[in-house]
Amino acid sequence: DVIFVVAAYLSAYNARAHGVHDYITSLMFNSPAGLSDAMDLAKMLAVLEMAAELETLDFRVWRQTRTGLLSYPVDSDLARAHLAVSVYLQMALKPHIIHVVGYTEADHAATASEVIESCKLARRAIENALRGQPDMTHDPAVQFRKEELLREARVTLDVISSLSPANISDPLTDVTTLTQAVRWGILDAPQLGNNPHARGEVVSRIDSRGACIAIDPKSGQPIDETARLAMLAF
Structure with missing residues (x-):
């Protein structure tokens, strides 16, 4: 977890140093897959707090979250549930962008219809969170x-x-x-x-x-x- 935070900071730091004005910080949850939701959230909050120290009028940090690819179960029903739960947790960070990882990825590359289904699952989790998610942070x-x-x-x-x-x-x-x-x-x-x-x-x-x-x-x-x-x- 510590190295993840350090690497994320170095990435943002170097982006700013090399003239980037709008920086997307990628926050991959469930990696490694054994992390608890609480500790996963804590890790991402640490990344964002350090990145915030770099922000200026000329350097803006945009939050992009995603589910860890290797965390998905092979069972499709369990994988659907995992996608929805992960996205709901990600919403605690108030992300600007959500990268939806298809629920089938542990078994096969998602087809077009499965990508659409995954996005519907994610959208429902997002809508639920926006209606009044408790502040887990x-x-x-x-x-x-x-x-x-x-x-x-x-x-x-x-x-x-x-x-x-x-x-x-x-x-x-x-x-x-x-x-x-x-x-x-x-x-x-x-x-x-x-x-x-x-x-x-x-x-x-x-x-x-x-x-x-x-x-x-x-x-x-x-x-x-x-x-x-x-x-x-x-």
């Missing part, structure tokens, strides 16, 4: 996790910034610095294990809250970003 567990992710993300961003030499005015847009952050495992993911340009050594799990956290690969105990980064040799 104020849930204490959601807010606690959001603040936790903000703190952890800033630790990682500070470490990335510290990699560059003094003559680099903006480390977070420097190609060499960002490349080192990936090669040295600061920006890492388990799926990068076979990538020659990354480490893929970070180990994660879904905790009792439904949050995706880093763990010590030897003890299996949860670790924060300070501890994880201290394990890296760079």
Whole structure:
């Protein structure tokens, strides 16, 4: 979850630095599929809060949400329900754009009629939310996790910034610095294990809250970003 927040911030940061005025931040829910709704929402709120720090009159952030492709059940009835529930949760962010992922994607690429059906399911969830959805963003567990992710993300961003030499005015847009952050495992993911340009050594799990956290690969105990980064040799 922390790396997701950091990567989202770096994407927005670099977009602004390179002259983008209207930036669409993509918020993919249900990824990984084991996240709880509360922890998923907290992660997205952390992304949006950090992106909001970058907003100016010349840099506008537009919120686009979507359901994670790999989270869909194969069973078509369950997949329909999953689509509707996911979109309803996404509405807590008041998105400007909703990217509807066809409910059939776990089984096959959606046909034209299935795309239309998926959009109808999403539209109903959207209409229900607009009629008076409770504000889930104020849930204490959601807010606690959001603040936790903000703190952890800033630790990682500070470490990335510290990699560059003094003559680099903006480390977070420097190609060499960002490349080192990936090669040295600061920006890492388990799926990068076979990538020659990354480490893929970070180990994660879904905790009792439904949050995706880093763990010590030897003890299996949860670790924060300070501890994880201290394990890296760079």
